[in-house]
Amino acid sequence: MAAPTRTPVEGDEDRARTLEQLLAAKEIAISCGAGGVGKTTAAAALGAMAATHLGGKVLVLTVDPARRLANALGLEQFGNTEIRVPDAAFAASGVEPRGELWAAMLDTKRSWDDLVRRHAPDPRTRDAILRNSLYENITGRFVQSHDYIAMERLYEIHTSGAYDLIVVDTPPTRNAIDFLEAPERMSEFFSSRLLRWLTAPSKSRVLSMASKPFYRVADTILGSQFLGDIAEFFSLFQTMAPGFVQRADAVARTLSDRRTTFLVVSTLESAPVREAEFFIAELDARGLHLGAVVLNKVLPAYLRRTATTGVARRLCADADTIAVKVADGVAPPDQVARVLHEVGESFLNYQVVAKRESEQRAEMARTPDLVATVPYFDADIHDLGGLLRLGEQIWR
Amino acid sequence: MAIEAIDLLNRRLLFVTGKGGVGKTTVAAGLGLLAAERGLRTLVCEVDAKGGLADFFEAPTTDFTPREVQPRLFAMSMDTEESLKEYLSLQLKIPLIARVGPLARTFDFIATAAPGVKEILTVGKLCWEVRERHYDLVVVDAVASGHIVGQLAAPQGINELVQVGLVRNQTGWMIDILRDPTQTGVVIVSAPEEMPVNETIELAARIDAETDVDLAAVVVNRVLPELFSRAEEEVFERLREPDRVATLSRVVDGDVGPVLDGAELAVTLRRTRAGHLTTLRERLPDDLAMLYLPYQFARTQGMRATRRIAESLGEELGF
Ligand SMILES: Nc1ncnc2c1ncn2[C@@H]1O[C@H](COP(=O)(O)OP(=O)(O)OP(=O)(O)O)[C@@H](O)[C@H]1O
Ligand SMILES: Nc1ncnc2c1ncn2[C@@H]1O[C@H](COP(=O)(O)OP(=O)(O)O)[C@@H](O)[C@H]1O
Ligand SMILES: [Mg+2]
Ligand SMILES: [Mg+2]
DSSP, X not given: OOOOOOOOOTTOTTOOOOHHHHXXXXXXXXXXXXXXXXXXXXXXXXXXXXXIIIOSEEEEEESSOOHHHHHHTTOSOOOSSOEEOOHHHHHTTTOOOSSEXXXXXXXXXXXXXXXXXXXOXXXXXXXXXXXXXXXXXXXXXXXXXXXXXXXXXXXXXHHHTOOSEEEEEOOOOSSTTHHHHHHHHHHHHXXXXXXXXXXXXXXXXXXXXXXXXXXXXXXXXXXXXXXXXXXXXXXXXXXXXXXXXXXXXXXXXXXXXXTEEEEEEEOSSHHHHHHHHXXXXXXXXXXXXXXXXXXXXXXXXXXXXHHHHXXXXXXXXXXXXXXHHHOTTTXXXXXXXXXXXXXXXHHHHHHHHHHHXXXXXXXXXXXXXXXXXXXXXXXXXXXXXXXXXXXXXXXO | OHHHHHHHHHSSEEEEEESTTSXXXXXXXXXXXXXXXXXOOEEEEEOSTTOOHHHHTTOSOOOSSOEEEEXXXXXXXXXXXXXXXXXXXXXXXXXXXXXHHHHHHHHHHHHHHSTTHHHHHHHHHHHHHHHTTSOSEEEEEOOXXXXXXXXXHHHHHHHHHOOSSHHHHHHHHHHHHHTOTTTEEEEEEEOSSHHHHHHHHHHHHHHHHXXXXXXXXXXXEEEXXXXXXXXXXXXXXXXXXXXXXXXXXXHHTSOOXXXXXXXXXXXXXXXXXXXXXXXXXXXXXTTSEEEEEEOOOSOOSSHHHHHHHHHHHHHHTTO
C-alpha cells in the first residue's frame, strides 16, 4: 500500500497531516534510514512526544543507543526488559506526560538464546545448541541475525499487547532494507540447499562430497573436521525449523500490518538521501506503509536567502572600509575588519552547504505528503528536555 | 608529527575504517592519491560493495581487476567469489579452471556458513598483493567499525578453528604480514561529533585487545574552521549588540542580521565539536598519530575534492 494521499475532510481542508495524527493512529512506528542521521534520536523524541500528548503506554525499542540517550531518558541503563522512564525526568523539563514512556534496548545475544529456548524440541538439543562453539559465531553473522532479532522482539512485544504505541529504532545496518528482508531470509535459510547438504547424514555427505568437485574443494580448503563441526551444528539447528519458520512469517506479517508505519529519517547530504530514496522505493515495492519522512539536521532557512549573499560578499570585499565606520568603541579597525571578513566568509561557506541541501530536498524523488524538518541543533541533545524540544519541531 | 607521517606511507598495507559515513572512502582515496603522487605504486581497494570509490577518481565503476585511474594509482573492488577463483587457480593449481565459475558460486554458501571464510578471502587477497610486491602500498577502503575487527582477526581465528586443510596452511603468512607494524596499519577515520568519537575510542581499544594489527593513525575528518581568536570573539559579541547591528546594516546597505546569525551558528558548532575533539584526544593513546582534515564546504566528490583531501593529508603528514 502506498502512502495514502490526503483526502480533504469537510471543515478540515487546510489541515496538513501531522506526526501527532499519524502516531495517534498507529501501533508500531519504525524509524529507519542511513547511519548517524538521527534514527535513534527521532524515535526517542517521538516516543516522548507521544507519551506526553497522546497518553497511553508508549515504548521506545532501541538498538545500541548512546549512553547519553539512556541518561537523557533518565535511565541508568537499558536492558532487554522494558524500563519505565520516571515522571521526574519529564518534570525536570516542566512537562507532565499524559501517559507513560517506557524504553528497552535490544540485547542480541540474550534474544537469540531466548529464541533457541523457545524453539528447541527438547532440553538436550537446547543445551547442545547453546553450548556449541559455532553457535555464537554463526548467529552473530548469519542471515542478518541482528536485524531478525530486532523484528522478532518487536513482534513479541507487540503481541503481548502491553503498549499502545511502540516506536522502533532500527539497527545500523549496512543496507537499510536488510531488516525488512530478515524474516524472509530466516525462513528461506531453513529450506536452503546449504542447510540440506550440511545436515545430510554424514555418510551421504561424504559420498556426495566425493562425487562433486565442489565438495572436494571445500573439503580440501576447509578440512573435513571443520566441515563436520559445521554440519553438526546445523543438524541441531534444523530441529528448530518449524517453530522458526512459523514465527518468521508472523513477524513479516506484523511489518505489513495496517497498524504499522515507517518513518524514513535522513539528513540532506547526498548519501543518506540516496539511501532514503532507495528505502522509500523498497517500502512501496513491499506494500509497506510509509508514514513520514523526517529530514534531520537541516541548516536554518536564513542561510539560503539570496538577498543576504550580497551583504556577506560586501563584508568580505570591503571589510577594511566598513570596519573604519563601525570600529568606534568596539576594537581597533584592523581587528574589526578581520572579524567582519570572517563573518562574511563563514556565511558564504555555510550558504553553499544550505543550498546544496535545498537541491537535495528538491531532487528527492518520491516523498509522502508528510515531511517533517528538524533543524540542526547547535548543541548535543543530552536530556529529555532536548528530545522534547526536537519533538516539538515536528509534532504538529 | 612528521616522523609518524613518513611511517604511515612507508607501510605496505593500510586498512581505513570508521563509523559509516564519516569519510572512509574519502580518506582512502586521498591517501591513495597522495601516495601515488609521491611516487609510490599504489592500489586502493574498496571492500564494501557500495561502489563509491570510483567517483572520487571520476573513473568507471571499479571491479576485481585493478585499473590505473591516475599515474601509478590503481583502483579495484573486492569480490570474494573472484578472490576464491584466483586463489584456486593460483594456489591449488587444480585442473578445474573451466568449472571454477559455478564452483565458486556454490562455495559462496559455505563461505556464508563457515565463520571467517569470507573475511579470509578478503584479507588473503590483500595480503597476497603485499607479499607478491605488486604495489608499494595497498590502501584498503575497509568495512565499517562494526566489522573490521572480525575481518582483521579472521586469519588468527581460522588458524585456531581449523586443524588441517589448505586454509589453515595459508593463514600463517597472512598473520605475519598483519601483525608486522612496519608493514600493516589501521587508520580510523573519525569526526568531531559525539557518536563517531565514541565509536573511535571503542574501536581503538578493540583493535588493541582483539587483533595483532597496529593502529597507525586516527584521521579526524570534517573539522570545522576556527572563526575567531578569543579576542576576536569578544569583538564579534560587541558587533552583535542591536545598535551596532543597525549601524552595520546601514553601512553595508542590507540586513546583516542573518550573516551574524550564521557566524554565531558556526561558532557554536565549532565549540560543541571542540569538546568532542578534546574527549577523543584524551581517550586515545598519547603517542597515536592524529591527522585533521577540514570540513569541505564546496564540492566533496570528484578528482578536485580528492586532490584537496590528499593535499590536506600531505600537510598533516609534514610533506
Ligand atoms: N572533510 C569533508 N568535508 C565535507 N564533506 C565530506 C568530508 N569528507 C567526506 N565528506 C562527504 O561525506 C560523505 C560520506 O563520505 P564517504 O563516502 O567517504 O564516507 P564512508 O565512510 O566511506 O561512508 P560508507 O560508510 O557509506 O562507506 C560523502 O558525501 C563525502 O563527500
Ligand atoms: N537535529 C539535530 N541537531 C543536532 N544534532 C543531532 C540532531 N539529531 C541528531 N543529532 C545528533 O546526531 C548524532 C547521531 O544521532 P542518532 O540518533 O544516534 O543517529 P542514528 O540512530 O541514525 O545513528 C547524535 O549525537 C545526536 O545527538
Ligand atoms: Mg542509532
Ligand atoms: Mg565508503
